[in-house]
Amino acid sequence: MQDFSAAFIAAFTLIATADPDFLEIIGLSLRVTLTAVLIACLIGLPLGAALAVFRFPGRLALTILVNALMGLPPVVVGLTVYMLLSRAGPLGVLELLYTPTAMIIAQTILVAPIIAALTRQVVADLNAEYDELLRAMGSSRAGRVATLIWDARYSLLTAALAGLGRAFAEVGAVLIVGGNINHVTRVMTTAIALETARGELALALGLGLVLILIAILINSALMGLRASAERMAYA
Amino acid sequence: MPEAALALAPSVALTGDDRFWPVEINGLTYAAGGKVLVDGLNFRIVQGPVTAIMGPNGAGKSITLRLIAGLIAPSAGTMSYGGASMPGANQIAVVFQRPVLLRRSVAANLDHALKTYGVDRDQRRDRVKALLALGQLEDLARQPARVLSGGEQQRLALVRALAAEPCLLLLDEPTASLDPQATAAIEGLIARAKADGIKVMLITHDRGQAQRVADDVLFMHAGRIVEQTPTDRFFDRPQSPEAAAYNDGRLLLPSNASNSGS
Ligand SMILES: Nc1ncnc2c1ncn2[C@@H]1O[C@H](COP(=O)(O)OP(=O)(O)OP(=O)(O)O)[C@@H](O)[C@H]1O
Ligand SMILES: [Mg+2]
Numbered sequence: 001m002q003d004f005s006a007a008f009i010a011a012f013t014l015i016a017t018a019d020p021d022f023l024e025i026i027g028l029s030l031r032v033t034l035t036a037v038l039i040a041c042l043i044g045l046p047l048g049a050a051l052a053v054f055r056f057p058g059r060l061a062l063t064i065l066v067n068a069l070m071g072l073p074p075v076v077v078g079l080t081v082y083m084l085l086s087r088a089g090p091l092g093v094l095e096l097l098y099t100p101t102a103m104i105i106a107q108t109i110l111v112a113p114i115i116a117a118l119t120r121q122v123v124a125d126l127n128a129e130y131d132e133l134l135r136a137m138g139s140s141r142a143g144r145v146a147t148l149i150w151d152a153r154y155s156l157l158t159a160a161l162a163g164l165g166r167a168f169a170e171v172g173a174v175l176i177v178g179g180n181i182n183h184v185t186r187v188m189t190t191a192i193a194l195e196t197a198r199g200e201l202a203l204a205l206g207l208g209l210v211l212i213l214i215a216i217l218i219n220s221a222l223m224g225l226r227a228s229a230e231r232m233a234y235a
Numbered sequence: 236m237p238e239a240a241l242a243l244a245p246s247v248a249l250t251g252d253d254r255f256w257p258v259e260i261n262g263l264t265y266a267a268g269g270k271v272l273v274d275g276l277n278f279r280i281v282q283g284p285v286t287a288i289m290g291p292n293g294a295g296k297s298i299t300l301r302l303i304a305g306l307i308a309p310s311a312g313t314m315s316y317g318g319a320s321m322p323g324a325n326q327i328a329v330v331f332q333r334p335v336l337l338r339r340s341v342a343a344n345l346d347h348a349l350k351t352y353g354v355d356r357d358q359r360r361d362r363v364k365a366l367l368a369l370g371q372l373e374d375l376a377r378q379p380a381r382v383l384s385g386g387e388q389q390r391l392a393l394v395r396a397l398a399a400e401p402c403l404l405l406l407d408e409p410t411a412s413l414d415p416q417a418t419a420a421i422e423g424l425i426a427r428a429k430a431d432g433i434k435v436m437l438i439t440h441d442r443g444q445a446q447r448v449a450d451d452v453l454f455m456h457a458g459r460i461v462e463q464t465p466t467d468r469f470f471d472r473p474q475s476p477e478a479a480a481y482n483d484g485r486l487l488l489p490s491n492a493s494n495s496g497s
Binding site: 129130132133134135136137138139143147150151232233234 | 304306324325327328329331335337338339347348350351352379381382399
């Protein structure tokens with residue numbers, strides 16, 4: 001018990017004094033996760049929209065694949081990226097293993113299918129609703145996709161936030177490809193996992209509190225989005 | 236509403252019409268689910284008079300409208316639009332029985348339509364204003380379109396269709412479930428479109444409305460056109476027993492028993 005209260009006090013001290021090492025870990029987490037989610041959006045939004053709107057060979061197979069990838073265990077993604085990037089792997093020459101770039105790659109692979117699958121669902125529903133109107137207007141294919149993506153903006157932001165939440169909470173993949181190297185690839189979740197194992201509860205607790213705060217922020221944003229979408233009857 | 240605001244746009248040009256008219260429909264048939272829903276329609280749509288399409292529920296009116304608009308493909312038969320097999324862009328505009336409005340503001344719905352119809356950005360602002368005025372929607376310009384009342388949504392859908400400056404405007408029960416004032420507003424827009432040289436065809440169940448806005452009535456029953464008659468004569472002396480029964484509010488079972496047009 002004594003240990004726990006001491007750990008809490010130490011954790012709050014880390015936060016209150018803005019400890020540089022502590023901030024560095026948070027900063028790297030933000031950088032890796034936000035970059036990964038941004039790239040995942042750049043891949044997932046157009047891919048999801050294309051799966052929803054266009055008919056092309058392999059569309060069904062790709063849809064099933066994307067939906068299957070959505071539930072991929074992070075450690076499996078970590079293992080796959082590890083094998084690709086390791087010395088002996090096909091991308092070994094790039095020497096990316098144990099770098100933030102490797103972590104971004106792993107998180108992108110985890111998040112892109114989530115965003116693509118949610119985008120596909122949302123855009124397909126909206127496409128069915130708008131189909132006759134857009135055809136009657138003689139809308140072009142590009143015009144149709146632009147209309148659908150814009151009108152689905154609230155739902156798509158929700159999808160991006162869901163991806164963000166998953167990426168922040170994820171530990172298995174970034175641990176395998178990043179290695180939790182101090183000052184290089186140490187992020188919040190990997191630090192918590194390893195510091196806890198070593199009995200260093202203060203840092204783990206401090207980072208845990210920050211993660212909870214981030215989760216609260218993401219969920220507040222989600223609630224706010226949903227409320228304004230409902231107010232405007234855009235849901 | 237100020238007179239100037241009523242003008243659709245200074246550029247309502249009917250130059251495309253030479254190539255659009257007449258619209259000829261030959262043997263137009265549509266079957267789905269093992270049933271013939273529209274059965275060998277032959278008619279000609281001419282520029283000018285407003286045509287009301289009337290007939291009991293399930294007669295095939297909405298399907299016919301979709302066929303004319305090219306939104307569904309006929310099972311048999313041909314349509315020609317001034318000799319072409321397909322209408323040109325913007326030549327036909329449709330307002331559906333349940334209007335589909337985008338998840339945007341009223342003004343943004345109009346802007347989107349104009350953009351889709353190829354109107355340049357610098358002209359769109361003025362055109363949106365004119366269309367808002369035309370639909371008496373100025374005060375609602377910034378409102379999300381989907382929170383509008385039914386009558387307001389219908390007005391928006393109608394002026395959005397007019398944004399195409401079409402040759403032919405197809406309306407599917409544009410005033411069903413509207414109050415008399417909202418109905419009058421829609422009918423005013425129809426008259427306005429007619430005055431601007433737009434051919435209007437509207438499906439309606441409202442006899443008074445047909446008498447107020449339509450020059451002739453095209454009566455459908457069980458997937459067929461039974462008669463096309465000038466409006467006054469249609470209600471005084473309909474030519475077919477089906478139309479006579481419909482006017483009297485009687486249910487006449489269709490001769491084609493496999494297709495009991497409810
Ligand atoms: N895809 C389809 N498959 C089978 N039946 C259909 C299909 N689409 C429409 N129908 C039927 O075709 C008939 C005509 O439909 P339509 O919508 O044209 O009627 P309508 O004349 O517009 O009627 P209302 O006055 O009720 O709007 C209806 O009986 C309808 O159930
Ligand atoms: Mg109908």
